[in-house]
Amino acid sequence: xxxxxxxxxxxxxxxxxxxxxxxxxxxxxxxxxxxxxxxxxxxxxxxxxxxxxxxxxxxxxxxxxxxxxxxxxxxxxxxxxxxxxxxxxxxxxxxxxxxxxxxxxxxxxxxxxxxxxxxxxxxxxxxxxxxxxxxxxxxxxxxxxxxxxxxxxxxxxxxxx
Numbered sequence: 001x002x003x004x005x006x007x008x009x010x011x012x013x014x015x016x017x018x019x020x021x022x023x024x025x026x027x028x029x030x031x032x033x034x035x036x037x038x039x040x041x042x043x044x045x046x047x048x049x050x051x052x053x054x055x056x057x058x059x060x061x062x063x064x065x066x067x068x069x070x071x072x073x074x075x076x077x078x079x080x081x082x083x084x085x086x087x088x089x090x091x092x093x094x095x096x097x098x099x100x101x102x103x104x105x106x107x108x109x110x111x112x113x114x115x116x117x118x119x120x121x122x123x124x125x126x127x128x129x130x131x132x133x134x135x136x137x138x139x140x141x142x143x144x145x146x147x148x149x150x151x152x153x154x155x156x157x158x159x160x161x
Contacts, residue, residue: 035129063075107128
């Protein structure tokens, strides 16, 4: 084991909504298993200072509207995190390290917050599924192609992986 070259300097929750759905009849706890297709995850790189080794990201995780009727609760959570890459990390790998690991760290914090709050409710706890933020080879090619409306956008929606 070794320390990660990506350092989480700080993070905070900017929005958290959780609601139990009164009267929901859950036959078994396994019915409340969230699949990656049941959630929407949005990742946004926020303004970046001149230093390429320092960045901040926002992640938003919410239950898809089409999945609301499947579960005894609804949720929406947003977090912002501040990250730094160690100077020893190769410059040509900084973007990849940020893109895969910064959202994953924030997603884990969202999972823990949601699990803790829902675990104190009238139904089984909500546990976000494992997902990855590492793009597949075909996604890398797609990202490299210029997008007319998204060339200057820093928003990246991540669906089920």
